[in-house]
Amino acid sequence: MAITSVGPVQYQVEKVRLSRDLSRGAVRKxxxxxxxxxxxxxxxxxxxxxxxxxxxxxxKIIKVASTL
Structure with a gap:
């Protein structure tokens, strides 16, 4: 898991490796x-x-400002 920024927006990014045994439909699902x-x-x-x-x-990473 990594965090990247695109302008003012931050994203959480994950890289997933999928097996060759998974069908196209299973990957889509x-x-x-x-x-x-x-x-x-x-x-x-x-x-x-x-x-x-x-x-x-x-x-997207949504940061909520404290209202207290």
């Missing part, structure tokens, strides 16, 4: 669930010759 329930968005997907996939996903 996994990424859809991450997006829908975790607030993640796909940044990059790389597929290697051996069939493994490397996926970069990110989500």
């Amino acid at each position: 996994l990424l859809t669930d991450h997006a829908e329930y975790g607030g993640w968005e796909l940044t990059r997907l790389r597929r290697y010759r051996d069939g493994t996939r490397e996926v970069w996903i990110r989500r």
